[in-house]
Amino acid sequence: MSERKVCVVSGSSSGIGAATVKRFAQEGWDVVINYSRQAAPAEAVAEECRALGAQVLLVKADVSQDADARRLADETRACFGRADVLVNNAGTTKFVALKNLDGLDAEDFQRIYAVNVIGAFQLSRAFVPLLQQQAGAGIVNISSVASMMGRGSSIAYMASKGAVNAMTVGLARALGPQIRVNAIAPGLVASSWLQQGMGPERYAAHLKAWTDTAALGEPLTPEDVADAAWWLGAGAAKTTGEVLLLDAGFRITKG
Ligand SMILES: NC(=O)c1ccc[n+]([C@@H]2O[C@H](COP(=O)([O-])OP(=O)(O)OC[C@H]3O[C@@H](n4cnc5c(N)ncnc54)[C@H](OP(=O)(O)O)[C@@H]3O)[C@@H](O)[C@H]2O)c1
Numbered sequence: 001m002s003e004r005k006v007c008v009v010s011g012s013s014s015g016i017g018a019a020t021v022k023r024f025a026q027e028g029w030d031v032v033i034n035y036s037r038q039a040a041p042a043e044a045v046a047e048e049c050r051a052l053g054a055q056v057l058l059v060k061a062d063v064s065q066d067a068d069a070r071r072l073a074d075e076t077r078a079c080f081g082r083a084d085v086l087v088n089n090a091g092t093t094k095f096v097a098l099k100n101l102d103g104l105d106a107e108d109f110q111r112i113y114a115v116n117v118i119g120a121f122q123l124s125r126a127f128v129p130l131l132q133q134q135a136g137a138g139i140v141n142i143s144s145v146a147s148m149m150g151r152g153s154s155i156a157y158m159a160s161k162g163a164v165n166a167m168t169v170g171l172a173r174a175l176g177p178q179i180r181v182n183a184i185a186p187g188l189v190a191s192s193w194l195q196q197g198m199g200p201e202r203y204a205a206h207l208k209a210w211t212d213t214a215a216l217g218e219p220l221t222p223e224d225v226a227d228a229a230w231w232l233g234a235g236a237a238k239t240t241g242e243v244l245l246l247d248a249g250f251r252i253t254k255g
Contacts, residue, residue: 001081004055005134007233008032008076008083010063010123011090013042015191016142019222020087020229021045025054027230032076032083034090036062055080063090063119066126073126083130085233088120088164089142095197096154109156116160117167124171124181132178138233139175141168141183142225145247148185153197161185165243172241180240182232187247190219215249 007024011017013035021031022045031054035042039060046056057079061068076083092115096103124139131137146152147161165183172181188194188210195203211217228246232239245251 002030002055005029005084005234006032006076006080006082007085007087008034008072008127009087009089010034010072010119011036012087013038013045015193016186016189016222016225016229017087017089018045019226020089021049021054022052023223023226023230024085024234025049025052025056027234028053029084029234030055030057030080032057032059032072032080034059034061034063034072036060036090063088063123064114066122069119069122069126072123073130076127077130082134083127084134084136085138085140086124086127086131087140087142087229087233088123090119091116091142093153093157093197096156098150098155101155104154104156108154109159112154112156112160113163116157117163120164121167121171128175128179132175136180136234136237137178138180138182138236139171140229140232141181142229143168143183143185143243145185145187145245145250147243148245149251153194168243169241176240180232180236182236182239182241183243184225184228184232185243185245185247186220186225186228187214187250188219189222189225191222210250213250213253214247215252215254217254218248220246220248
């Protein structure tokens with residue numbers, strides 16, 4: 001078994017996931033990087049982590065497929081013999097205006113749930129045997145403010161992240177005392193996810209509305225979310241079943 005601690009992050013070839021593996025690498029951990037489609041961005045993130053001194057395992061796996069989730073855990077065991085923190089970050093959506101109820105069908109819900117909810121469940125289940133061997137192990141689920149505020153890319157996405165919050169509490173009860181399970185609900189993160197999904201004009205308007213409203217007057221960065229994932233994953237010894245709203249004061253608004 002590796003002496004260094006190991007963090008596994010699903011969907012870590014870009015955005016929040018990439019920032020999270022780099023944060024754990026900076027802290028002296030080894031990392032498992034996962035993606036489902038494009039290898040090149042994942043390999044670039046792996047190089048950055050190696051430059052920070054981490055050993056890296058890179059695994060192509062679609063978390064919505066249980067066989068892939070189990071293979072990810074098996075490859076982690078074969079490479080490192082341990083896992084200390086799992087961050088369920090891989091996510092997907094469909095951008096549909098709130099009032100356009102006909103813009104979503106059952107298949108949209110099923111595709112989004114398959115990754116955001118079922119994928120996080122399957123990966124958690126696959127990693128429990130490894131995580132429960134490590135003192136202070138943690139699972140961190142990346143949710144969204146969309147789960148709480150009726151804002152976000154679509155109602156199917158909001159519902160999926162609400163399910164992630166409920167699952168976080170259920171898993172925290174099921175897996176304690178060995179494994180802590182928490183979630184982060186970030187607000188607007190300045191990453192390609194929103195820019196590509198909304199297009200440049202809608203994104204600019206959305207960003208302005210956000211910064212005009214949020215008490216701290218700024219969007220989040222992927223590094224802000226990685227910071228919270230580091231704390232909830234590696235620290236926060238007495239915190240479990242918590243959904244941390246990380247919104248730069250958007251909910252409380254400016255005074
Ligand atoms: N950006 C925001 O404003 C925001 C706000 C709140 C919450 N979030 C949440 O934060 C998480 C990451 O978002 P992001 O902004 O960093 O997006 P991103 O840059 O698009 O990253 C998504 C990552 O997930 C991977 N992925 C997608 N489907 C996958 C699957 N089935 N299996 C494995 N990996 C998969 C992608 O790689 P491949 O394409 O190669 O698979 C990519 O690495 C998501 O859960 C999202 O809901 C984002």
